[in-house]
Amino acid sequence: MNVRAAPAALDWPLMKNNITRADLDAVIDYLRGEDVMLTQSGNVRAFEEEWSAWLGVRHSVFVxxxxxxxLLTLAALRELHGGGEIIVPPxxxxxxxxxxLQCGYQPVFVDIDPRTLGMDNEEVLRKLGPRTRAVFLTHILGYNGLTQRLLDELTARGIPLIEDACESHGATFKGRxxxxxxxxxxxxxxxxxxxSTIExxxxCTDDAELHEAVRMFRSHGMVREAGSEALRRRYREAHPDLNPEFIFAFPAYNMRSTEINALIGRSQLKRLDANNAIRAGNLRVFLDHLDPARYQTGFATEGSCNYALTLVLGRADAVLRDHVEAALRAHGVEFRRGASGGGNQLRQPYLKRVVGEREHEKYPRVDHVHFFGFYIGNYPDLDRGKILRLCEILNALPTG
Ligand SMILES: Cc1ncc(COP(=O)(O)O)c(C=O)c1O
Structure with missing residues (x-):
């Protein structure tokens, strides 16, 4: 009987060991103390300050x-700057x-630049108009999505930029x-x-007014959450009929976190830079060894820092795509197709209800990633030998 040997599993999940024994021990040491506070308190404040110092901003609000x-950023933006259009990527x-959508903005979409997977900055500029209230840009999987031209133009026109850096901790543009x-x-x-702080x-912001609004929005819109005594006094004096402890400035949310999550964050922050250097090196090894005839290797890696390796087919080849998926599964490599958020948001039912059935067709570069793009885990103790082995496997796959 001809029995095919199963391929050796690479045992490669999307993430591994991201919360370490040292992080858990920091929590246990804390819990062993006297009069332990668990709800948002000193550790949350300390984490916010340490994160601000690490990032290089004045204020951070942990949620x-x-x-x-x-949501809090856009709710505060809406409160302070009003409604209108907001430019977002699909x-x-x-x-x-x-x-x-929840904050009442009208989203305006822009196709991506394949080298950054972020919004094509020239197309953003073309879509700016009198109703543009902000550009809400996502730095995808550690790639910088900004150009100096976009920054200069937004400054000149007084249009706020909001950066989603959820996938890009430590990545830089021009060293910043x-x-x-x-x-x-x-x-x-x-x-x-x-x-990771679990969840x-x-x-983050340098803007004192936005910072205060976000602090209040995090805690039911409560004025006593504001850091500024002058602001709290203003509200007290304007509303003498209210208990000063219970003045609610905005219809808001409860999005606080806890001391435990903050402790894990503080413990993690100590090794973030070292981990990020390894991650950036892993991506270089991956892209350097992929076959450029099959896969996109020309990403804008300068200053990049990701938690996932990007694997995007060079052209719309369904045969190669199916072989990639089968090979990743066969070798125990966890992956997500469509990169961030599963690909083209405009194809999702929640958004088709708003923009119509066929809007997604206007953004072909996002659609390419939707059908022919993947991400694979990249974590500090990922073995470089596995990266090389995976490249060998991917480079040998048949094309259509
Ligand atoms: C670009 C981007 N924005 C926002 C989020 C939301 O973060 P969370 O999962 O912590 O809600 C994610 C999550 O992965 C993300 O990738």
Whole structure:
């Protein structure tokens, strides 16, 4: 009987060991202390300060997810800057588009630049108009999505930039960290990301007014959550009939996190830069060894820092795509097709209800990633030998 040997499993999940023994021990040590506080308190504040220092911004607000960060940022933007259009990519996480809709913005979409997977900056510029309230740009899987021309034009026209850096902790543009260029930036600390607090997110800004609004939006719109005594006094004096402890400025949310999540974040932050250097090196090895005749290898890697390796077919080849999927499964390599958010958001039922059945057809470069793009896990203890072996496997697959 002719029995084919099963291929050796590479045992390669999307993420591994992202919360370490040291992180858990930090929590256990804390829990063993006296009068242990668990709800948002000193560790949350300390994590916010340490994150701000690491990133290079004045203020950070720790919340319970990256999606909460997206929603709070747009809710505060809407409150302070009003409604209108917001430019968003069709290749992003669902919560970026959902937050725009939930805050009453009209989303305007822009196709991607295949080298960054982020919005084509020239097309963003073409779509700016009198109703544009903000550009909400996502830095996809660690690739910088900004050009100096876009930054200059937005500054000249007074249009705020919001950066979703949920997939790009530590990545840079011209040596400066992503998440420091816009009016605000959002990060996710979900398990699969560069830094994890189990679940978690951060809103970062240099803008004092936005910072105060986001702090209040995080906690029911409560004025006592604001850091500024002058602001709290203004509200107290304007509303003498209210208990000063219970003044609600906005119809808001409860998106707080806990001391435990913050402790894990503080413990993780100490090794983030070292981990990120390994991740950036892993991507270089991967892209250097992939066959450029089959796969896209010309990504804009300068300053990039990802938690997942990008595998995008050079052309729309369904035969190669099916072989890639079969080979990854056969070798125990976990993957996601469509890259961030599963590909073209405009094909999703929640968005077709808003934009119509055929809007997605206008964004062919996103559609290419939707059908022919993947991501694969990239974590610090990923064995470089496995990366080389996977490239050999992928480079030998038949094309159509
Ligand atoms: C670009 C982007 N934005 C927002 C989010 C939402 O983050 P979370 O999963 O923490 O809600 C993600 C999640 O993976 C993401 O990739």
């Amino acid at each position: 319970n997810s990256g999606s909460s960060a997206n 290749l992003t996480w669902v919560s970026d588009v959902a937050a725009a 960290k992503l998440g420091t260029f816009g009016l605000a930036s959002n990060f996710s600390f979900y398990y699969a990301h560069h830094l 978690g997110g951060m809103v």
